[in-house]
Amino acid sequence: MKRIVLAKLGLDGHDVGVRLIGKHLMENGFEVIYLGKRVSTNLIVQAALQEDAAAIGLSCLSGGLGYFATRTLDSLNEQGADIPVLAGGIDEPAELEKMLQAGVGAYFGPGTPIEDIVRAFEDAIADDCSVTPLPQPASTRRRTP
């Protein structure tokens, strides 16, 4: 069974989406290891290597998605690990563009259908990263008192 490591980046605590994705990945035959919230990039890379992950899924809605996802990818490259990284959440368009150029396999904005996300993981693991949904405008609220 193919194993996928999921994690929340930075300090964002909104993990409804990533948990939902994990549930759908499991229903589609993957084994999922969710590392939780506020996970450092080092820990994500260590976990992916130890668990022989087939792919890594990263989520952040509060800023820093592009930065932390790129950092994770760089760290994997330094370790000589060729594990696809997919990312979802909200960030500035320029940060998302840089992240995709750096080699992050796919980006999912708010509202992306879950089936598309599951298919993107399947494609990425099959070494076919042709599914790359375009960045969508942030339409979810980020804070409330």
Next chain:
Amino acid sequence: MAVQDANDGRVPIRARYPNSPTDEDPALRAWSDERLAGPGPYRPRFMVYSGLGSPTMTAERLSMLQEVGAESFLLAADLPSQLGFDPDHELAHAQVGRAGVSCATLDDFAEICSRLDLEAADSVGMLANSLGHIGLGMVRSVLRDRDAPQVKVVMQNDPLKEFTARGTEIHTPRQAVRIATDCVAYAIDDDIPGATLTICSNHYDVAGAGPLLAMAFAFGNAIAYMDELLERGYLATDVARKLMFFLNERSDLFVEASVFRSARTLWSEILRDRYGVPTDKQPVATLMGYAHGLESAAEPLVNIPRVTLSVLGSMMGGVDYLCATGYDEALRIPSLDASALAVRTMQVVAYEHGASLTLDPLGGSAKTRDIDDYVQTTVRSELGRLLDNGGPVEAIENGYIAGRIDENRGARQKQISNRERLMVGHTAFEAAAHADLFDGRSSGEIDFLQVEQDAIGRMAKHKQSRDPRAVARSVDELRDVAAGKDNLLPVTIAALRAGATTEEIVKATGEGFAR
């Protein structure tokens, strides 16, 4: 009874109508008696939830909003500050100053408040849900230093909801209750005016629970905090005076009003039946709201009438402290014009069109009676189920609360997708080609990378300028107190004054708890 007729037809308008539920329901009667002792219009305090970028930027914005008429200032701190990560921590990157202001030291908070006229302010506070001792410590210290004991505090220091609805939990649920109740105990002991603990239903609603289940969970949390404080020997009436309830409903004007007025009735029942406080001895509940609609990112200006209707709904329900959403909040932290317009929106509803001349203006209508019955019956029943499932703390640990939120999640989206609810400009009267007519002036105003660099620089300077031995001593003492049972506030304030940062205090608190 106050009557006025300053309308074009000289129609007499009463401040309260006799033989209505306002007159008959004990909680509504007590509340309206208290309000009638002062002059109308019967409007809430105009509150702003604001904070962005650096402390200096936030000070400028708060000052401007005060000049426009804001009276209560609830500080929005950024995520690192809310979670106890200083701006130089790895995980804080790209989040410094974004969802709120970077506030990691007592100096930061003093700078944030530096341009507020505290003679004119009603209240000052901040969001510090999982580090309430630090937030209250900062607010208390600055109000003391500015010799402003009359200014009330408005602290959002309700950690239990974080575990299932908002996600900034730091310690365990039981440790979280210790921190929150230490804050209330300190406020009672030191006679600090205002709300030291704002108990929130809002975030449960937004997380997917819907407004009624959310209200039941909030009352459940109130019971958890009350029980702990009574266990420590405090009186229920003293505790109740330090609480405020933050309620929410953003889809129906009349249900929104009912949520507020029903909260008074339900909380009064809880005080009477669970804590044995007769109705005539109960403090009148303080209620807070945050006016929202179903905001659109595509046509931001159209959010203004949506928010106006929500302001009206909560004011008709009898809200005491109100914030209003900026029209561009679906896009970004509200820009300056949006923040000011939100204050003006509340003022117009408070002072024009007779919207706030009468207390509880919907009381007595057949529609309100029916909605009230449903709201109150549902909340009572859901609160009963929560208590049957172990009560608020155990229900976090056994998954009951998360499960109930999951069951309800997505209901709003489904109603919109099925077109049971229409949204102008999206599912009705769509005119995408003309969306630019509704843009407004909202724009990103801040260079966040510069804000982060400045915050890191400020932190380095701060650490160089303080006495490291005094910091170490104060943090050691805090750790010891956290390991025991004494109140955390005095040692937290001492640590802040010695120059300890939020991250250092959070770390020491956790280490003490773990002993």
